[in-house]
Amino acid sequence: MRSDYALPGWRRPLAVWLAAAALLTALPAALAAPAFELPAIGTGANAEHHPGKIIWLDLTTPDLAGAERFYGALFDWTFRSIRAGRSDYAVALLDGRPVGGLLQRPIPPGEKRQSAWLTFIAVRNLEAASHAALAHGAKSLAPPRTYAGRGSQEVFSDPQGAVFAALASSSGDSGDYLAMPGEWIWSALLTGDPTQSADFYKAVFGYELYDLPSDDGAQHVILASDGYARAGIHSLPPGHRHPHWINFIRVADAKQAAARAVTLGGRILVEPHLDRHGGQVAVIADPYGAPVGLMEWTAADDAARADPGGTP
Numbered sequence: 001m002r003s004d005y006a007l008p009g010w011r012r013p014l015a016v017w018l019a020a021a022a023l024l025t026a027l028p029a030a031l032a033a034p035a036f037e038l039p040a041i042g043t044g045a046n047a048e049h050h051p052g053k054i055i056w057l058d059l060t061t062p063d064l065a066g067a068e069r070f071y072g073a074l075f076d077w078t079f080r081s082i083r084a085g086r087s088d089y090a091v092a093l094l095d096g097r098p099v100g101g102l103l104q105r106p107i108p109p110g111e112k113r114q115s116a117w118l119t120f121i122a123v124r125n126l127e128a129a130s131h132a133a134l135a136h137g138a139k140s141l142a143p144p145r146t147y148a149g150r151g152s153q154e155v156f157s158d159p160q161g162a163v164f165a166a167l168a169s170s171s172g173d174s175g176d177y178l179a180m181p182g183e184w185i186w187s188a189l190l191t192g193d194p195t196q197s198a199d200f201y202k203a204v205f206g207y208e209l210y211d212l213p214s215d216d217g218a219q220h221v222i223l224a225s226d227g228y229a230r231a232g233i234h235s236l237p238p239g240h241r242h243p244h245w246i247n248f249i250r251v252a253d254a255k256q257a258a259a260r261a262v263t264l265g266g267r268i269l270v271e272p273h274l275d276r277h278g279g280q281v282a283v284i285a286d287p288y289g290a291p292v293g294l295m296e297w298t299a300a301d302d303a304a305r306a307d308p309g310g311t312p
Contacts, residue, residue, distance in 0.1 A: 012021065015196065016085075021289060038147050038149065038150040040173030040224075041055050041056060041151070041172065042177070042274055043171070043174075044172035047172025047173075048172045049172055050174075051122055052223065052229055053121070053173055053225065053226075055102075055120055055167060057119060057172050058100065058118045059116070060102040060105045060116060061102055061103070061104060061115040061288050061290065062087050062106050064102055066265075066287060070264050070286050071092060072260075074261055077099065077182065087103065087216065089104070115288035116290050117247055121164060123167065125168060126154060129168070136159070136199075137158075137200065138204075140154060140226070141155045141163065142154065149171070150167075150169065152170075153166065158191075160197060160243040161243050162242075162243035166204075184249055186231070186295055187230075187248040188231060188247075189244075190235070190237070190243060191235070192236050192243060197219045197233050201223055204221075206225065207224060208225065209224075210224060218234060218237075248281070250296070251296060253280070253296065254272045254283070257270065257282070258272055262286040267285045268282065269291060271283055272294070279298040280294075280296045281295045295311050
């Protein structure tokens with residue numbers, strides 16, 4: 001899985017990205033109530049572990065009901081509510097399978113915050129991953145927390161400021177299979193120094209690194225583990241100030257999905273366009289500003305995936 005991905009014209013003030021990061025770091029504390037039970041990541045009798053795999057995403061939003069309406073109509077998700085103390089949280093489900101979480105966090109009037117998705121990357125041992133991250137220039141934004149049935153997690157900013165979370169799942173990680181429409185299929189980091197970022201994520205998660213050829217003057221690096229491409233790192237497009245992760249959901253038709261998002265109250269941030277393999281990709285924002293990527297999966301992608309000599 002990979003995406004030749006650029007974001008012309010999508011620009012956010014630095015203060016907005018920093019405020020979004022602050023919103024994301026509040027998520028673990030908001031879920032700290034003892035009665036709060038999150039769904040397990042792994043399933044089945046034999047637990048699999050895939051360090052470096054992106055295994056969960058959480059959304060912070062000022063309007064949980066509104067976000068449910070948007071994502072439910074766009075991706076056919078259903079939702080299971082979990083309420084404990086002051087926390088309003090919903091697990092997003094696709095055909096009964098958990099695909100992510102949504103947490104309501106009000107935005108005080110006058111504050112420049114936006115809704116955002118938080119990317120969780122699998123690790124075997126959270127303490128070891130935390131030590132490696134901090135030793136290589138990351139900052140801990142939220143202390144480690146453990147949830148029954150889920151495992152332990154910690155939120156960081158990488159050396160260039162992009163926010164992510166590490167998760168040591170107590171039930172193992174999800175298996176390596178091709179995502180279905182409505183599931184997360186790819187993640188990418190936009191950053192000012194792809195080489196430095198690639199070295200950081202390799203040191204923390206043990207990735208293999210693959211440089212992709214480029215004719216646009218930008219750097220493109222694939223992060224891989226277990227023989228699978230896990231994520232991409234790309235140069236920040238002109239006008240971008242703050243590094244950030246963007247996550248993509250598989251759709252049957254990116255143009256139709258982007259148009260549908262607009263009718264549901266969202267916006268198109270990056271118009272649908274062809275990626276390296278001929279499928280359409282786009283980036284939208286939900287009604288509360290959270291960016292989401294849309295990605296098709298084509299027959300050419302299947303052929304490349306089946307070629308053992310191809311780039312992961």
